[in-house]
Every structure is written in C-alpha cells, then in structure tokens.
Amino acid sequence: MVGGAVAASLAVSTVIFTLLEHEGAQRLHLPLVRRTREPFDGAEALPGGWIGGDEGLEEAARRTLAETTGLRPSYLEQLYTFGRPDRSPTGRVVSVIYSALVRSPEAARVAEVHNVRWAPVDEVRGLAFDHDEVVAYALWRLRAKVGYAQVAVHLLGETFSLGQLREVHEAVLGRPLDPANFRRRVTASGAVEATDEHLTGGRHRPPRLYRAVVPEGATGPFQTTAGPAA
Amino acid sequence: MVGGAVAASLAVSTVIFTLLEHEGAQRLHLPLVRRTREPFDGAEALPGGWIGGDEGLEEAARRTLAETTGLRPSYLEQLYTFGRPDRSPTGRVVSVIYSALVRSPEAARVAEVHNVRWAPVDEVRGLAFDHDEVVAYALWRLRAKVGYAQVAVHLLGETFSLGQLREVHEAVLGRPLDPANFRRRVTASGAVEATDEHLTGGRHRPPRLYRAVVPEGATGPFQTTAGPAA
DNA sequence: GCAAAAGTGTTCGAGCTACACCCATGT
DNA sequence: ACATGGGTGTAGCTCGAACACTTTTGC
Numbered sequence: 001m002v003g004g005a006v007a008a009s010l011a012v013s014t015v016i017f018t019l020l021e022h023e024g025a026q027r028l029h030l031p032l033v034r035r036t037r038e039p040f041d042g043a044e045a046l047p048g049g050w051i052g053g054d055e056g057l058e059e060a061a062r063r064t065l066a067e068t069t070g071l072r073p074s075y076l077e078q079l080y081t082f083g084r085p086d087r088s089p090t091g092r093v094v095s096v097i098y099s100a101l102v103r104s105p106e107a108a109r110v111a112e113v114h115n116v117r118w119a120p121v122d123e124v125r126g127l128a129f130d131h132d133e134v135v136a137y138a139l140w141r142l143r144a145k146v147g148y149a150q151v152a153v154h155l156l157g158e159t160f161s162l163g164q165l166r167e168v169h170e171a172v173l174g175r176p177l178d179p180a181n182f183r184r185r186v187t188a189s190g191a192v193e194a195t196d197e198h199l200t201g202g203r204h205r206p207p208r209l210y211r212a213v214v215p216e217g218a219t220g221p222f223q224t225t226a227g228p229a230a
Numbered sequence: 231m232v233g234g235a236v237a238a239s240l241a242v243s244t245v246i247f248t249l250l251e252h253e254g255a256q257r258l259h260l261p262l263v264r265r266t267r268e269p270f271d272g273a274e275a276l277p278g279g280w281i282g283g284d285e286g287l288e289e290a291a292r293r294t295l296a297e298t299t300g301l302r303p304s305y306l307e308q309l310y311t312f313g314r315p316d317r318s319p320t321g322r323v324v325s326v327i328y329s330a331l332v333r334s335p336e337a338a339r340v341a342e343v344h345n346v347r348w349a350p351v352d353e354v355r356g357l358a359f360d361h362d363e364v365v366a367y368a369l370w371r372l373r374a375k376v377g378y379a380q381v382a383v384h385l386l387g388e389t390f391s392l393g394q395l396r397e398v399h400e401a402v403l404g405r406p407l408d409p410a411n412f413r414r415r416v417t418a419s420g421a422v423e424a425t426d427e428h429l430t431g432g433r434h435r436p437p438r439l440y441r442a443v444v445p446e447g448a449t450g451p452f453q454t455t456a457g458p459a460a
Numbered sequence: 461g462c463a464a465a466a467g468t469g470t471t472c473g474a475g476c477t478a479c480a481c482c483c484a485t486g487t
Numbered sequence: 488a489c490a491t492g493g494g495t496g497t498a499g500c501t502c503g504a505a506c507a508c509t510t511t512t513g514c
Binding site: 161162163179180183184202203204205206207208 | 463464465466467468469
C-alpha cells in the first residue's frame with residue numbers, strides 16, 4: 001500500500017472550549033493563536049500543527065495543543081476532516097479537526113504564559129483558512145451533544161453542585177434552564193452520583209456535591225458517543 | 231504552511247450500504263473487493279484508493295468508488311478518519327472513511343460487472359486492515375441516524391409507499407416496527423409528501439406513493455445532519 | 461426577618477406504544 | 488368470501504415544561 005501516495009500535507013487543529021467569566025456570567029470561550037507566517041500572517045487561527053510520522057491522530061492533537069498553548073484538555077474527540085483542495089493558498093492541506101474541553105483553572109493557568117487570546121465563541125470571526133466554519137460546526141456539535149451525552153462535566157472539577165452543572169449547560173446552550181427540571185433530569189439519568197459533602201462558603205443554602213459517573217461502555221471497543229477507539 | 235509536511239499516505243475508503251433480498255427478506259448488504267496485492271493480499275476490504283492531488287475528499291470517495299465498484303451512491307457522508315500509525319504494516323496510512331447508501335437497482339446493475347461481493351452486514355468478518363472496526367462503527371452510526379434523520383429514503387427510488395419505507399427502517403434496525411405508528415411518525419415529521427399516484431400490481435389494496443421532501447437547511451453553509459459542507 | 465439558592469411536588473400536554481378496527485384490492 | 492396489507496382511531500404511558508411551594512443558609 002505504498003506507491004500511490006500523494007503529496008498532501010496532513011495537519012491537525014483543535015477547537016477548544018472552556019468557561020470564563022464575561023460580563024458577569026460564565027460564557028464559552030476558545031483560545032486563538034496569532035499566526036506569525038504566511039499564509040494569513042497576522043491573522044488568528046485555531047491551535048494546531050503538522051502530524052508526526054509516528055503518532056496517532058489524537059496523539060498529534062494533544063501534542064500540538066501542548067506546544068502551541070500549553071493546554072491539557074479533559075476531553076478530546078475527533079470532529080471532522082477538511083480537505084478542499086483550495087483551503088490553503090500555499091498548497092494542498094488536509095486537516096483533521098479535533099474538539100476539546102478544558103476546565104477553567106487549566107485555561108487560566110495557561111492564559112498568562114502563552115501567546116493565546118481567549119475569545120468568546122460568539123465573537124469569533126475572521127480566522128485564517130476555513131476556521132470560522134470549523135468553529136461554527138464544532139459549536140453546533142457541542143450544543144447537540146450536551147443534550148444527550150455527559151460532556152459538560154469535563155468543564156468542571158472532580159465534584160460540583162447541580163447548580164454549577166446547570167450553569168455549564170446554560171453557557172453552552174446560551175439560554176436559561178429550569179433548575180428543578182434540570183436537577184431531576186440529570187439525577188434520573190444516572191450520569192452523576194451524590195457525595196456526602198456540601199459546598200460551603202456560598203451566600204445561601206449549601207448545595208450537595210456530586211461526582212460524574214464513568215459510563216459503562218467506555219472500556220469497550222467503541223465509545224458509542226464519540227467514535228471508534230482507533 | 232508548507233515545509234513541515236510529513237510523508238503520510240492519504241487514502242479514502244467507503245462503507246456502502248444497500249438493501250438486497252436475502253432469505254426472503256430485505257437485508258442490509260455492503261460491497262467488498264478482494265485485494266490483489268500486499269498487504270492483506272487475497273483478503274477482502276472496503277472499496278477505496280488514494281486521494282488525488284487536486285480533488286476534495288468527497289470527490290475522491292466518489293471517484294474511487296466508481297473505479298473499484300462502478301457504484302454511484304445516492305447518499306454520501308464523511309464518517310471518521312483513522313490514523314493509528316500501525317494500521318497498515320507497510321507504512322503510515324491515514325484513511326478518511328465515508329459512509330454511503332445506494333439504491334438496490336444500482337447495486338444489482340453493478341454486481342454482475344465488477345469483481346465485487348455483496349455481503350450481508352452481520353456476516354462481515356476478517357477484512358483487511360482495521361476495516362472490521364470501520365464497518366461496525368458505520369453500522370452503529372447508520373442505525374442511530376435512521377432514528378432522527380431522513381436517510382432511509384436514499385435506499386429507495388423517487389417514489390415509494392410507506393410500507394416500503396418501513397421495510398427499509400426494519401432492515402436497518404433489524405427489528406419489526408408497528409406499521410400504524412410508523413406511518414404517523416413519518417407523515418407528521420414532514421419528511422415525505424404524498425403524491426396522487428398509487429402503487430398497482432400488488433396483491434392487496436394499492437398503497438399511496440410518497441416522495442421525499444428535500445430539507446430546508448440543505449442550501450445553507452452546513453447540512454446540520456451530516457457535517458459541514460466543506 | 462429577609463433574600464436567594466437548594467430541593468420537592470404537581471399539573472399539563474406532546475409524543476410514543478400497543479392494539480382494535482375499518483378499507484380496498486387480488487384471488 | 489376471504490386473506491392481507493393499507494390506513495384510522497384511541498387509550499395509556501413516559502417524559503419534559505411550567506410553576507407553586509418548602510427548606511436552609513448568610514446577612
């Protein structure tokens with residue numbers, strides 16, 4: 001299976017979401033890096049890089065993410081592969097796009113070190129290549145997924161209150177949710193389990209803390225919500 | 231963005247589903263081609279080939295599909311990209327996998343011409359590379375998708391009875407469906423529209439023929455059920 | 461005591477399932 | 488006439504939306 005290969009460059013880029021305080025509310029942000037070479041010199045782009053000769057695709061996503069932003073995501077899944085022949089003006093580039101979530105403290109830790117700007121998702125425009133499109137698609141997928149899969153917990157720490165989890169969902173979906181119904185839906189789904197601890201220091205009644213339950217099928221050949229394990 | 235590129239070979243393969251008569255019922259089948267060179271010489275594999283230097287990914291999928299099987303799919307979407315460094319014993323190959331549907335007459339037309347075997351989906355085993363995995367994942371996705379998206383119509387002709395459409399769903403899901411409820415669900419969804427014609431020649435009351443309704447958002451930048459347009 | 465979030469209960473309606481039943485056709 | 492798939496009606500269940508209400512804390 002060697003011989004027919006063609007000279008396309010293989011890249012990987014990642015759309016990373018996190019929650020940051022913005023105008024008094026938790027809102028979805030993503031990190032952008034400014035390009036320092038042609039094409040699109042000076043424009044902002046998604047973090048990424050070339051795929052190494054001896055690494056898997058997800059591995060490449062993690063490596064380039066660490067190199068360009070220093071981030072270690074708590075969730076990472078393949079999103080889509082873009083390969084229009086004209087998407088880069090300097091030659092054929094096929095990009096495997098990953099989608100990731102990082103917890104806020106991790107994002108804050110990195111913000112001061114690297115040349116990274118955290119942009120609110122709805123203010124992302126004018127990115128290099130077709131990255132505007134990529135971001136819109138990643139956001140659409142995240143919003144769809146938060147409805148049926150346990151992804152939101154990856155934006156929070158080990159334990160969390162149901163109010164905090166609801167705020168995450170609200171930030172992702174961009175609309176308020178009924179606290180009572182949200183609580184019932186989440187607890188009934190079995191996706192979280194109660195701990196004995198409560199969150200103190202708040203201004204009101206201390207909420208019980210919960211922990212995410214690791215799904216059953218996660219050890220099988222396929223993660224049925226994210227794609228094949230390969 | 232030239233210069234860092236790495237020497238990975240870029241391939242495309244397609245999992246194609248169609249409906250064929252098998253043991254008295256319509257069942258899902260897919261075409262396999264027998265390899266005539268190393269690696270996996272003599273084994274069966276998914277149709278595919280190398281991606282050309284000046285074609286899009288979907289374009290490459292259509293071309294290789296035509297070249298190896300002669301098939302023209304009525305539906306085609308990107309499924310997943312596989313890139314484990316060791317998935318081919320002869321060197322690094324990254325494969326973009328597409329999932330396709332073809333109508334039965336098209337499948338029958340091609341079956342006699344090319345070196346293609348149509349295998350019932352649940353008897354597919356021992357394929358080259360990681361193609362067993364790929365098929366299992368494609369099937370899982372198709373079954374999930376048939377529940378919320380209008381994909382089944384691509385296995386039928388221009389017009390069809392609701393009984394035929396139900397048979398398609400039953401073949402995909404592998405279980406019987408209540409005819410009354412299926413009819414109501416489909417008509418209420420607005421995914422099909424009634425024609426004035428009826429299917430004659432059957433042994434019983436002639437069913438009304440329906441036509442698939444092209445979804446609204448299909449002209450926008452994204453097809454919200456399949457992925458970005460790019 | 462008061463404000464506000466945590467947490468519980470209840471009602472309502474949409475949508476799905478199961479199943480009874482009528483309709484129209486070929487044999 | 489009758490068998491069979493096409494097509495309609497309907498009762499019951501589940502689940503989510505809306506919202507009233509009680510509980511527990513800080514101030």
